[in-house]
Amino acid sequence: MQLNAGCELSFEAQELTPLILMLRPRSGAGQWIIREEYQITPIVNVTEFTDMYGNLCQRVVAPEGPFSIYFSATVQTADEIDVSPGAPYTPVEELPDDVLHYTLPSRYCQSDQLGKLAVEITKNSAPGYDQAEAIRRWIHENVVYQYGTSDASTSAVDTADKRIGVCRDFTHLGITLCRALNIPARMVVGYLYELDPMDLHAWFEAYVDGRWFTFDATQNQPRGNRITVAYGRDAADVAFTTQFGAMTLNNMKVWVDAVDIDNEEKKVDKDATLSASVGSTSQTGTSQ
Structure with missing residues (x-):
């Protein structure tokens, strides 16, 4: 199943506050990231690194005042998880x-x-x-x-x-x-x-x-139909946000919706037909 999932977090920073964010899933077992969108308001510098567990992490410094993070992704997920009754203990x-x-x-x-x-x-x-x-x-x-x-x-x-x-x-x-x-x-x-x-x-x-x-x-x-964002030993390793200063979370919204594949395909077909009618880059590529 394809899922549209995401979250929106709204903060108020009482001072300049460094943050580590862990909101981006990555393609792997049971999931494939088709599309993603990441917005931070106000605009700040962002650097990304991979931690010791393979999680994608972002570093930012939030200015004093309102600060919001919006993330959404379309992900192909496995409809079922593997089960294996009787599978042996690994020494x-x-x-x-x-x-x-x-x-x-x-x-x-x-x-x-x-x-x-x-x-x-x-x-x-x-x-x-x-x-x-x-x-x-x-x-x-x-x-x-x-x-x-x-x-x-x-x-x-x-x-x-x-x-x-x-x-x-x-x-x-x-x-x-x-x-x-x-x-x-x-x-x-x-x-x-x-x-x-x-x-x-x-x-x-x-x-x-x-x-x-x-x-x-x-x-x-x-x-099934899970989207993994992060792995760790316990909650200390997998916090979606880790802040290093005075900052209050005022609101959090989370959503997970199924993608209507039929409507998406119809939209793609319509766009492709329109492009072909006016001349598209794919046509140019084919002729070369």
């Missing part, structure tokens, strides 16, 4: 070097503290994919999804104790429980088609049988 000694650090505790994912819970949840599951799926299912069935019940300091240990949170908290808990079993797990942030309520979304991936698989504890069944 730590066989993990690729760049996957090893996803087995370790991190700021919001204290996997060294939740081993007992992880073992209890997965006691009847075969090592590997089935353990990760048992964890996803347990979180979905035992943790309540509710806005306003957590904040930027809430960790996986907090969520395991309170059994309430949002997608960020569900994801941190899933990552932590997987890592407690020596299954590499990472956080993914991006967009999900028909998410209700619509917002930027988070889920986790677990590494079994030599590859990454998607798990989303907020959903009751596997769902």
Whole structure:
């Protein structure tokens, strides 16, 4: 499916504020970026770099006063995610070097503290994919999804104790429980088609049988049509905006809409016919 997705963020900066932005997805597994648009108001200098996880990041300095960011993209997405019940556990000694650090505790994912819970949840599951799926299912069935019940300091240990949170908290808990079993797990942030309520979304991936698989504890069944924006160990690595100064987010709008392919194709055909009637660059190219 082709999706039009994007977000609009409106800030008020109380002072000159450096920012790191992480809003641009890149083509990769399960997605192809067809078109994208990026607008920053007022106009400022922007530099881009790729972080250690392969995410596209932009550096800007916001002037004092109103500051807004608009991003939209058309993306070809996979209608389904891969599932593989029974896929085996990958022994730590066989993990690729760049996957090893996803087995370790991190700021919001204290996997060294939740081993007992992880073992209890997965006691009847075969090592590997089935353990990760048992964890996803347990979180979905035992943790309540509710806005306003957590904040930027809430960790996986907090969520395991309170059994309430949002997608960020569900994801941190899933990552932590997987890592407690020596299954590499990472956080993914991006967009999900028909998410209700619509917002930027988070889920986790677990590494079994030599590859990454998607798990989303907020959903009751596997769902495709996702747009990945960033990967990391936990929320500290994948913030859409990181600010270094006094700045307030006043408003955020997020959208994910299906593209009407038939109408798009009709529009392209009409434009092509018009170009041909007056002489187009493609005609010139053909004649050369």
